[in-house]
Amino acid sequence: MKKILLFSTIALFVLSNTPLATKTYAQSRDHILKVYNWADYLDLSLIDEFETWYKEQTGEDVKVRYSTFDINENMLTQIEVGHEDYDVVCPSEYIIERMLKRGLLQKIDTTDFARTHTPNWLGNVAPFVADKFQQMAPNDDDKFNLENPSLRVSDYAVGYMSGTTGFLYNTDFVEPEEVESWTALWNEKFQQKIYVKDAFRDVYSVLIQLARQDDILSGKTTRDHEASNLSDENIQAVEDILIKARPQIAGWEADFGKERMTQGKAWINLTWSGDAAWAIDEAAEVGCNLEYVVPKEGTNCWFDGWVIPIYAKNVKAASYWINFLCQSDVAIRNMDETGYVSVIGTPEVLEGMSSEEDYEDTVDASYFFGDITFPSVDEETGDTTWIDSKAAHLNHVLYPNIDVIERSILMHDTADRNEAMLEMWSHVKGNNLNWKMLTFILIVVALILLVLIDKKTRQWRKRRHRQALKLKRKNL
Amino acid sequence: MKKAFANVYIWVLMLLLYAPILLILVFSFTEAKVLGSWTGFSANLYKNLLSGEAGAALNNAIYNTVLIALVAAAVSTILGTFAAIGIHNMRHGRVRSAITFANNIPMINPDIITGISIFLLFVFLGIGRGLFCVICAHIAFCTPYVVLNVMPQLMKMNPNIYEAALDLGATPMQALRKVIIPELKSGMVSGFILAITLSVDDFAVTLFTKGSGTVETLSTYIYADARKGGLTPELRPLFSIIFIVILVLLVFYNLKTAKDTSKD
Amino acid sequence: MVSKILANRANWVWPYAIVLLVFVVMPLVMIVYYSFQDAEGQWSLHNFHKFFLSTDSLNTLIYSIGIAMITTILCILLGYPAAYFMSKKEYGLPKVMAALFILPMWINVLLRTLATVALFDFAHLPLGEGALIFGMVYNFLPFMVYPIYNTMLKMDGSLIEAAQDLGASPRKVFTEVFFPLSMPGVYSGIVMVFMPTISTFALAELLTMNNVKLFGTLIQENINAGLLGYGAALSLIVLILIGLTSFFDSEE
Numbered sequence: 008m009k010k011i012l013l014f015s016t017i018a019l020f021v022l023s024n025t026p027l028a029t030k031t032y033a034q035s036r037d038h039i040l041k042v043y044n045w046a047d048y049l050d051l052s053l054i055d056e057f058e059t060w061y062k063e064q065t066g067e068d069v070k071v072r073y074s075t076f077d078i079n080e081n082m083l084t085q086i087e088v089g090h091e092d093y094d095v096v097c098p099s100e101y102i103i104e105r106m107l108k109r110g111l112l113q114k115i116d117t118t119d120f121a122r123t124h125t126p127n128w129l130g131n132v133a134p135f136v137a138d139k140f141q142q143m144a145p146n147d148d149d150k151f152n153l154e155n156p157s158l159r160v161s162d163y164a165v166g167y168m169s170g171t172t173g174f175l176y177n178t179d180f181v182e183p184e185e186v187e188s189w190t191a192l193w194n195e196k197f198q199q200k201i202y203v204k205d206a207f208r209d210v211y212s213v214l215i216q217l218a219r220q221d222d223i224l225s226g227k228t229t230r231d232h233e234a235s236n237l238s239d240e241n242i243q244a245v246e247d248i249l250i251k252a253r254p255q256i257a258g259w260e261a262d263f264g265k266e267r268m269t270q271g272k273a274w275i276n277l278t279w280s281g282d283a284a285w286a287i288d289e290a291a292e293v294g295c296n297l298e299y300v301v302p303k304e305g306t307n308c309w310f311d312g313w314v315i316p317i318y319a320k321n322v323k324a325a326s327y328w329i330n331f332l333c334q335s336d337v338a339i340r341n342m343d344e345t346g347y348v349s350v351i352g353t354p355e356v357l358e359g360m361s362s363e364e365d366y367e368d369t370v371d372a373s374y375f376f377g378d379i380t381f382p383s384v385d386e387e388t389g390d391t392t393w394i395d396s397k398a399a400h401l402n403h404v405l406y407p408n409i410d411v412i413e414r415s416i417l418m419h420d421t422a423d424r425n426e427a428m429l430e431m432w433s434h435v436k437g438n439n440l441n442w443k444m445l446t447f448i449l450i451v452v453a454l455i456l457l458v459l460i461d462k463k464t465r466q467w468r469k470r471r472h473r474q475a476l477k478l479k480r481k482n483l
Numbered sequence: 484m485k486k487a488f489a490n491v492y493i494w495v496l497m498l499l500l501y502a503p504i505l506l507i508l509v510f511s512f513t514e515a516k517v518l519g520s521w522t523g524f525s526a527n528l529y530k531n532l533l534s535g536e537a538g539a540a541l542n543n544a545i546y547n548t549v550l551i552a553l554v555a556a557a558v559s560t561i562l563g564t565f566a567a568i569g570i571h572n573m574r575h576g577r578v579r580s581a582i583t584f585a586n587n588i589p590m591i592n593p594d595i596i597t598g599i600s601i602f603l604l605f606v607f608l609g610i611g612r613g614l615f616c617v618i619c620a621h622i623a624f625c626t627p628y629v630v631l632n633v634m635p636q637l638m639k640m641n642p643n644i645y646e647a648a649l650d651l652g653a654t655p656m657q658a659l660r661k662v663i664i665p666e667l668k669s670g671m672v673s674g675f676i677l678a679i680t681l682s683v684d685d686f687a688v689t690l691f692t693k694g695s696g697t698v699e700t701l702s703t704y705i706y707a708d709a710r711k712g713g714l715t716p717e718l719r720p721l722f723s724i725i726f727i728v729i730l731v732l733l734v735f736y737n738l739k740t741a742k743d744t745s746k747d
Numbered sequence: 748m749v750s751k752i753l754a755n756r757a758n759w760v761w762p763y764a765i766v767l768l769v770f771v772v773m774p775l776v777m778i779v780y781y782s783f784q785d786a787e788g789q790w791s792l793h794n795f796h797k798f799f800l801s802t803d804s805l806n807t808l809i810y811s812i813g814i815a816m817i818t819t820i821l822c823i824l825l826g827y828p829a830a831y832f833m834s835k836k837e838y839g840l841p842k843v844m845a846a847l848f849i850l851p852m853w854i855n856v857l858l859r860t861l862a863t864v865a866l867f868d869f870a871h872l873p874l875g876e877g878a879l880i881f882g883m884v885y886n887f888l889p890f891m892v893y894p895i896y897n898t899m900l901k902m903d904g905s906l907i908e909a910a911q912d913l914g915a916s917p918r919k920v921f922t923e924v925f926f927p928l929s930m931p932g933v934y935s936g937i938v939m940v941f942m943p944t945i946s947t948f949a950l951a952e953l954l955t956m957n958n959v960k961l962f963g964t965l966i967q968e969n970i971n972a973g974l975l976g977y978g979a980a981l982s983l984i985v986l987i988l989i990g991l992t993s994f995f996d997s998e999e
Contacts, residue, residue, distance in 0.1 A: 084602075258957055439876075486837070596979065670897045677889070
């Protein structure tokens with residue numbers, strides 16, 4: 008019995024390392040594409056379609072190895088320190104900025120498209136997004152920029168999804184006027200009813216705009232400047248806002264705030280638009296009414312984008328992958344599957360995402376799609392509706408109205424101010440030590456010491472006793 | 484009387500331990516995305532899970548999880564048992580204390596530190612991360628638990644039976660198999676089970692040691708899943724099935740051994 | 748020659764010692780290396796300075812030790828009787844009872860903890876410290892029960908009988924004979940429960956909505972923000988702390 012166990016264990020161990028189990032690696036690296044993305048962030052049926060499409064375009068086989076990560080920094084550590092050879096990765100904008108600065112990205116290779124007669128869809132990305140991306144270009148004194156004085160960020164990073172930060176709130180308990188401003192965090196009516204996303208960067212970006220709103224409105228400074236100016240005063244200002252908000256904050260959620268919102272456990276959640284859209288849909292199914300709003304002081308426009316790290320081994324397939332995802336219909340499918348909003352700003356997307364019956368109110372999305380109007384014919388009914396990007400029937404959570412964008416900033420990498428930011432965050436959250444706990448600990452420590460001392464004295468006494476006996480016997 | 488008290492105590496404890504599991508079981512029969520919300524009875528999640536709609540990714544994850552857990556636990560048990568015997572027979576002193584402390588380090592360290600440190604080591608040595616690395620890392624943090632489960636049994640064991648066996652002509656291997664192992668069996672089994680548990684639940688260590696291949700385990704899949712879209716509801720029927728299957732196996736095993744002992 | 752080496756059982760530890768050296772000690776060296784680097788990558792004691800000067804971190808550590816103590820004590824109080832009842836045939840509990848303790852742990856920790864949260868919601872109990880301690884005991888109870896249970900199974904019945912024959916009262920039999928004999932199991936259990944509790948973070952995040960910060964949470968936060976150096980230093984501090992205490996308290 009045991010022999011069988013031993014043998015099968017060794018067999019398993021060996022097998023797990025033989026080509027049999029690793030046959031997946033038998034293909035040459037040129038025919039493998041390693042994709043590293045967030046979970047639930049892609050319509051997975053697209054993977055097979057991409058492989059077929061790639062074969063059609065280039066005549067070559069490719070096998071996609073799709074893996075998921077949950078935290079930007081851990082993904083970055085794997086690539087930066089471990090030199091993992093992922094071909095194409097989808098980080099958040101501030102990490103893209105960090106990777107650019109540290110020289111970890113390489114250019115997307117579009118030179119092969121002409122040869123294979125593949126259309127270049129990278130231009131489908133809304134110009135508004137590409138402009139925002141250019142803000143991520145390294146500064147003058149960054150090492151990377153000195154070597155590449157005219158860096159075009161879009162050569163290195165193509166947007167994927169985007170969103171804003173705001174209040175998800177329960178309309179049964181909260182009036183829209185009450186969440187018009189970030190100061191709702193101070194409203195005693197919401198004591199212990201507010202969740203705040205455990206993301207210090209995003210929270211800082213939005214609350215600094217509250218702290219400096221007077222200066223911003225009077226023109227003394229700009230939002231972008233204040234958001235990227237991580238001075239001690241600015242950080243302290245945000246810390247003060249948060250500490251004043253503490254009685255209202257029931258928790259700092261990282262993953263499950265939106266779920267608890269659908270159960271009515273809290274009334275307001277400072278979170279991202281993507282989470283909000285998910286929550287609003289899910290809540291509707293369980294009879295809860297949620298809504299999302301971006302407060303008037305300002306917000307941040309966040310992006311995720313595809314990049315090719317320098318350790319990638321299949322740049323060609325990676326570039327084709329990024330290109331593939333920029334098609335309008337693919338973008339719409341990803342939006343449907345994930346619930347987030349894509350950065351693709353073509354008229355097809357506008358048409359596909361518009362729905363007069365789902366979205367009564369209209370949104371001025373011309374900043375995104377350009378100023379366009381065109382007729383759209385419904386295939387089933389033959390009816391024609393006019394689509395106007397200035398008054399489009401879009402989901403306002405996904406496609407914010409232009410006034411929201413005008414009061415948004417792009418979040419930058421907090422680089423060397425990370426420590427200070429984290430300290431601020433720690434101060435706000437506080438620590439839990441109280442007198443009860445301290446006394447308890449001291450009592451336990453005292454008891455343990457007593458037991459130890461008792462043991463030691465007994466041992467010592469025993470030894471003394473034995474020595475005494477020995478002496479006695481010697482004397483006899 | 485004493486019997487009744489013992490039974491009540493254990494069963495109440497069990498009830499508390501299993502209450503959350505029962506919740507998962509109950510809520511696997513509703514399609515609500517959030518655990519705790521009920522949108523009407525539906526076996527759709529089971530259908531999705533079994534029809535493979537929840538993805539080949541989940542299958543791959545399950546396969547990897549089981550493989551890694553079984554191999555790591557088996558190696559850990561063997562390694563840990565030998566280690567425990569060795570440590571037990573060492574003289575008290577600096578070397579023994581050092582080994583004992585080193586044994587406890589994986590238990591003291593947070594998972595993420597164990598994961599990152601092994602990751603850094605492999606990077607430094609220039610070895611690629613992957614399935615082999617994951618299994619080695621799992622062995623590293625499972626073995627201490629085996630050692631700690633076998634040690635108390637060693638202390639209870641008569642110290643002379645091994646020498647007695649050798650004197651009676653047994654080879655060390657025979658003495659090991661027929662004399663020592665039976666004494667330590669329950670400790671080894673506990674250690675093995677605990678090792679499997681730890682390996683299956685581990686996230687941080689696997690994350691950093693899996694490299695860029697598709698070594699996804701259930702844990703890494705679930706953690707990544709939780710971040711963006713909330714936990715996939717299909718996980719509830721998955722774990723309900725796992726739970727029921729193992730429970731049934733245990734009950735069968737119990738009935739069988741009860742029958743065997745009653746036959747004696 | 749080989750059989751002579753094998754005959755001395757102390758040598759059987761060497762395969763594991765090598766594994767320890769490669770997979771525990773050498774990674775530890777990496778950790779030490781990183782803990783002496785500040786955020787810019789320069790050599791400095793900055794991380795240790797930061798910890799000792801920061802009341803937040805110190806308090807978090809002390810608080811975590813307190814939670815670990817409570818968890819361990821509760822595990823002993825609940826687990827010892829459980830192990831006792833299961834190990835004695837006269838209580839008539841099925842043999843697989845012990846296996847039933849570990850079964851909940853095979854459900855993934857995230858899902859299981861979310862279910863605990865749902866349980867608390869249903870019972871209208873607030874999340875917070877109490878929920879955290881419940882969750883901790885829930886997670887670590889098997890680790891306390893198993894070593895004690897195994898020790899009790901193997902207990903030499905003749906010693907108990909001898910004590911009884913010599914006229915000791917049942918209470919004395921327990922306190923003077925049974926309990927001390929079960930100590931090795933209890934000790935193992937304490938080690939397997941106390942130490943990991945300080946370093947857990949997932950439970951605190953979910954069961955208290957991040958309102959309670961344990962030391963593990965602190966380390967996780969720093970690593971997730973890219974501050975590997977500080978995270979490494981923090982875990983090194985815990986290691987040294989526990990190393991010192993085991994230095995003073997030898998189990999023999």
